Amino acid sequence: MNINSTVISGYQALNDLSYLLKGRQKALLVTDKNIEGIPAVQTLIAQLKQHIASLSVVNSVPPEPSQHDVAAIVAALPTTDVDLVIGVGGGSVLDVAKLLSILCVKGAPTLEALLAGEKPLTRTTSLLIPTTAGTGSEATPNAILAIPEKETKVGIITPVMLPDYVALVPELTTSMPPHIASSTGIDALCHLIECFTATVANPVSDNYAMIGMKKLFASLETAVAEPGNLEARLNMLWASYYGGASIAHAGTHLVHAMSYPLGGKYHIPHGVANAILLAPCMRFVRPAAVSKFAQAYDLLPDADQTLDEEAKSHALVEYFAALVQRLKLPASLEELGIGPDHLPYLVEAALDVQRLMKNVPMKVSADDVRNVYLTLFPALNH
The missing domain is CATH 3.40.50.1970 (Rossmann fold)
Structure with missing residues (x-):
């Protein structure tokens, strides 16, 4: 396109x-x-x-x-x-x-x-x-x-x-409150990493995604902490733009498919829904995208280049989880008042988003989707 x-x-x-x-x-x-x-x-x-x-x-x-x-x-x-x-x-x-x-x-x-x-x-x-x-x-x-x-x-x-x-x-x-700058920044990150690892990824979308992630990793937390930092804000605008361009040439997958019902039924802001799902979804798809995850990890400003690909792929998922926590975004559905009794609806609605599910780099069953959602209810995991 x-x-x-x-x-x-x-x-x-x-x-x-x-x-x-x-x-x-x-x-x-x-x-x-x-x-x-x-x-x-x-x-x-x-x-x-x-x-x-x-x-x-x-x-x-x-x-x-x-x-x-x-x-x-x-x-x-x-x-x-x-x-x-x-x-x-x-x-x-x-x-x-x-x-x-x-x-x-x-x-x-x-x-x-x-x-x-x-x-x-x-x-x-x-x-x-x-x-x-x-x-x-x-x-x-x-x-x-x-x-x-x-x-x-x-x-x-x-x-x-x-x-x-x-x-x-x-x-x-610059007038964006910190929580909006955080959640929209994570939305851009989801676009970039999902398109980079999608079944429909290609050299054009990969190029956009890698440029965007490099800018985002270097600038997101600065942009949130320093609203008046115009360099960081412009880098984030470009990271967001490259995320959109990645979508135009490839497509998002599991995070977005599973976040759609959270926005559609419960009106959770899109970036917040994506932030909750980012690390759990990426943890699930990681085995099918080890090399791509390692390449993304290498774009982090403080990437440990002594790690092998497998270790880098795990480190990227942990970085995502820690980033959402540092940005003070919700990490569970319980924090938003959604209980595990909603699981059957969420699983069915997410699987219905076939336009995106077909982009996941591995087969996804109803049990897989349910298990990812289950991680968003910490009380059930103790």
């Missing part, structure tokens, strides 16, 4: 977008109320108003949006004929912006038709600006929507949604 986006990056990269805005008549800015208030976003809005005759602002995108949320946004738009869609926000905002870039063109399909897989598709020009460093949505052909009726999530996937322009601007991420 070709990613042809033009990437603009660096401090104050949004200061002059006149070259991009010239000749645009109608634009749609997609964001949320918190992001809209950031000074740099206010400056961007002023710039848009200066260059574009008609600017509509959608600031009602909720976390983990459903198809009903998107349908309500489309119904409330003053026009669905725009020549530029700009998404500024976290993964949920960017996913909605990507969907609107298809839904806001003349003769666009309905959202229902999009969910049903209608083709061919076209979109209007799009610019995506992430304000978290985790989802990599700006580099993926995916938009994830919650389906409340089924208590799960689905992915709408089409290369048409890949944006024309991406802006990686570190100052837009």
Whole structure:
């Protein structure tokens, strides 16, 4: 899958977008109320108003949006004929912006038709600006929507949604609270290590994944501890972008398949669900990915190069577990009020995500999934 986006990056990269805005008549800015208030976003809005005759602002995108949320946004738009869609926000905002870039063109399909897989598709020009460093949505052909009726999530996937322009601007991420910087950073790490070890991994996705992991390992904890460290924040934006590019060329697997039900039914934030599952899932797949794990371990700033591949693969899993702990993210479902009585639902719902399960580098049975979930209930393991 070709990613042809033009990437603009660096401090104050949004200061002059006149070259991009010239000749645009109608634009749609997609964001949320918190992001809209950031000074740099206010400056961007002023710039848009200066260059574009008609600017509509959608600031009602909720976390983990459903198809009903998107349908309500489309119904409330003053026009669905725009020549530029700009998404500024976290993964949920960017996913909605990507969907609107298809839904806001003349003769666009309905959202229902999009969910049903209608083709061919076209979109209007799009610019995506992430304000978290985790989802990599700006580099993926995916938009994830919650389906409340089924208590799960689905992915709408089409290369048409890949944006024309991406802006990686570190100052837009400095207002993230530490727990958001932590959980979104772990989400990026899951994208990178899962794509690197997936059955569909290839030299292109491996290259993206290794560059992304090197940046993430060097910068995640600094970015969380020092919100104003623009170098660390920019490195995390790039790590997140490379995670998205890895998804575009390969695909995630066990962590994401098992986290979908946690978000769909229990509304656990996606990055938190992934953080809980990261070490247990990687411990399970490690025997099928020893060499890849060893390569990833070698990217750690303080990697012990005297270890053999087997030892490095174990050390990487332990690093993941310790990292989640250092970042003060939950390590069990019990901490979130989910009891073991929910296991039958979780196992069935995770196995249902075949789009991702087929990427796991080994066969996965219902008992395997159950056993991984069981590790998230420490009270049962004593």
